[in-house]
Amino acid sequence: MTTLIRQPAREKPRQSFWGLWNISFGYFGIQIAFALQNANVSRIFQSLGSSVDDLAFLWIAGPVTGLIVQPLIGYHSDRTWGFLGRRRPYFLAGAVLAGLALIGLPNTGLLLLAAAFLWLLDASLNVAMEPFRAFAGDMTPDDQRAQAFAFQTCFIGAGAVLGSLAPALFNWLGIPNVAPEGVIPPSVRYSFYLGAAAMVFSVGWTVLRVREYSPDEMAEFDPGSDHDHGAEHEPLIYPRSGPFWTIAGIVMLGLVQALALDKQLYVLGAGLCAFGLIQIGVRATSARGALAHIVSDLAQMPVQMRQLAFAQFFTWIGFFIVWIYTTPVVTAQAFGATDTTSLAYNEGADWVGIMFAFYNGVAAVAAFLLPILARRIGNAATHAVGLLCGAAGFVGILLIRNPDALLLPMVGMGIAWASVLSMPYVILTRVLPPRKFGIYIGIFNFFIVIPQLVVATLMGGVMRSFFPGEPRWTMLVAALMMTAAAAAMILVKENAKVTGE
Template identity: 85%
Template sequence: MGASLNAMPRQKPRQDFRGLWNISFGYFGIQLAFALQNANVSRIFQSLGSAVDDLAFLWIAGPVTGLIVQPLIGYYSDRTWGRLGRRRPYFLAGAVLAGLALVGLPNTGLLLLAAAFLWMLDASLNVAMEPFRAFAGDMTPDDQRAQAFAFQTWFIGAGAVVGSLAPALFNWLGIANTAPEGIIPPSVRYSFYLGAAAMVLAVGWTVLRVREYSPDEMAAFEADATAPIAPEHEPLVYPRSGPAWVAVGAVLVAIVAALGLDRQLYVLGTGLAVFGAIQIGVRATAARGALAHIVSDLAQMPAQMKQLALAQFFTWIGFFIVWIYTTPVVTEQAFGATDVSSAAYNEGADWVGVMFAFYNGIAAVSAFLLPVLARRIGNARTHAVGLLCGASGFLGLLLIRDPWWLLLPMVGMGIAWASVLSMPYVILTRVLPARKFGIYIGIFNFFIVIPQLVVATLMGGIMRSFFPGEPRWTMLVAALMMAAAAGAMMLVREHRRDSAA
């Protein structure tokens, strides 16, 4: 760690360049793995026999695991202290499990088994990733937090560039990017092996090179004591809205059954009912465990967090649509291919990796430019500008057919991605109690994964009903969602300390 601990001021010591590097380096491996997933999972599913309009449902593993895992990991990491510290045990466990999933995913010949490995991969990445946001808050003073998130965003971009380009690079080295039907191309399999190694090594670097502040040191830094919390001493709020959520979920399930709607909607209806049942259960029993604390803190979110939630909802609908459908859109529209075993399809799928690498490279550069703009116009307005750049990029994917010109929309997408990874967290961490960074950032993830769950359950039916066989129109939906997110950001009222990043 780059800061000296000899003195114990009320303010946390500022990190030097090496300290910020070490705190954030694990994100390189995490995002390399995410990039491999985003650019290649639809390709893997299609290679194993999935129809295009079934892709969204097969991606449901991500939002479901994030919805469950991230708040629980946040809750427990706030309360953990051991030989490896507070957050680092979760980094390490998630990295090892994600590495195993990355090895297994491209080596299965069964679609359902591939979906199971995706589930394992997403759960493991969530275990490793969730504490990293809180980790930046733990290790930096308030006025250095924007810089810390900029470092994270840079490593996210750098890891994603490598992960997105990996299949094309292996193909350039002479490793085949085609395979018989039902077999994953060798270039994709080798890329996932690279991701497994990078995940373990990069996260291991952060685990070994950073010493977390002890509970006593954390208590000395903050008046509200960021040391692990004694749950039995914390007052809880038990919401009364549980029956309403159960009723909404039950009505949705009944409508789906009565009208014969897409069966994927059962997932959404059941999820709403389960959420309500959890609220009813913790209230009826006056529980004080992890679920009770999550429900209580959800009910007590700061006002800025509630305002950000609406923008997050629209943002992540847009990005999730693009991640799912860019491969079928580009392969069909720019390469004229729908046969997943053809050379043209796999050339197009490799090009999607190049496009994703390009937008992540733009994001890495933009990470250090956005705080400059934020000092002039504020964090919320800066994020709104970034989201509008993303909307323009998504429209470009709808309209452009030349492969090289498809890099142009990636500029807007990259700016938006850099903003998504930093600006909301700069706003959020300045209004959260520091002792609850983990659980609140886990709860904030609800507004990332719930929209993804909505896409996973609804988008297949929307495609079949409104544009069957024409996946490019999903990009218009994504663009409209990003424009709505930009509008929602204009409603965010930042804390008076947050007028600049």
């Protein structure tokens, strides 16, 4: 009998400062685009005639797109080995498409067309962004992972500062920030052009400056894993819960129809049906394609990933509410304006951009401080502290009416944002199989976009039922969600060998 000898793993080389810089620089442009979207899309929708109550539903493009695109991109990027490497083809394709969407979004005069461009922008940003988390895992050893995510968070913060400030900066240069009804102000349009150029440049920098490891090299770092063929022949698990999810979706659709509930709930019902039917389909056919692998890996998530899912769910409900409603809250509460064509409204909307820039600047600094705290109290406890800072910040937006003083709650929001962008991934990438970084980080995105989908379908009805004409109370809902997320971090039991940094 022949005994197979398992070769010892080759240690993955540590990255230099500039190596970490090049690996992460693409996030700078991606986050400029995200910041422009977060700070200005509600403004664009309102300028094109959307009511405050309908804003949440129009934002539905993001979560739906992420739910579909990210796991598929993760699955295929794990299995892509071409002349551009493993992850870089997706960076480049996403950057080019996002650039086109950024040019188109502020130049349409139709609300539905603007929503379509938002859908394209979100899909493209997801294609470009999803592999970056896995990319950091691919290119760094375990003990340098937190440093790599800190660099990513720093570039995210820096890009978001520029993206959030862009309309106000263009206005300071003399470009008008007001326009007739149904027209997007020139300062906003020019900001989106800047975002398109920055997106292509920064992602192109990473694509051209980083050489990814080959399949043979990855196999040396992770002996026994089939990096070259993506473990296509591994046994799959086909869950039996498909009929349950399908029936739950049908029941929800029936209740919406019978009780004349908010029609936006049709989206949730249809989503449950689709999830159930996918499970039924892959089980009935014993499929082995992308959907089958996603369903199987979802059923086999590491325990830490399951524990983190609860915290992610509440966290992203909180942040998504704040991104949607900060503009109408601040313009009404601190600037006394609801008319989107008025100077006061547009000054308030510009100030929201400055607020968002400030919290992202705080996040860029906090990104390098959180690992220091994590060495003392652990990654999970550090993340809980960060989330509580965010809850305090959201309460501040509710209570404070002075525009300048609104920068104070942005400190708490920035600390929370830095933690959200780094701590869960430090915990996660230490327990995931390296050959599946892409697909599992894509699946992890479920617990980011599902809560966003919940907000997008439910928050409009909640607004009309509980806070008619008073969007500021959404900030209290967001604060409660972040507090629940911090409490959920108690469930996360880090592996003893990987606690802290």
